[in-house]
Amino acid sequence: MSLQQANTVGDVYRCDVCGAEVSVIKGSQGSLAPRCCNLPMQLRPTRQGIYFCAICGAELMVLSEGPGELAPRCCNEPMVRRKQAA
Ligand SMILES: [Zn+2]
Ligand SMILES: [Zn+2]
Numbered sequence: 824m825s826l827q828q829a830n831t832v833g834d835v836y837r838c839d840v841c842g843a844e845v846s847v848i849k850g851s852q853g854s855l856a857p858r859c860c861n862l863p864m865q866l867r868p869t870r871q872g873i874y875f876c877a878i879c880g881a882e883l884m885v886l887s888e889g890p891g892e893l894a895p896r897c898c899n900e901p902m903v904r905r906k907q908a909a
Contacts, residue, residue: 829850829852832884833871834847834866834870837867839862843864871885873885874895874904875902877900881897883902
C-alpha cells in the first residue's frame, strides 16, 4: 500500500455492486479507500469539475453537466474552472 495515493477534490468512487457514488470534497494525503457492499469502491477515470471564485474563494462542484453552457458566477464575476492536476 502506497501512501502516495493522495486523494483529490472531485475524485469519484463508484460501487460496482449497487451503483452508489461518492465524491471527494476535501482532498488529503491519506490513503482513502471507501467501501460499499463489503467491497472497495472503484475510482472512476473522470473527475468532477470544480469552479472557484477568485475573489471570495467559494467553490462549486459540478454534480451533473447538461448540454447547456455552464457559467457560474460569484461576487459579480465569472467563476474559474479549476485545472485538473495531471
Ligand atoms: Zn454498494
Ligand atoms: Zn465570490
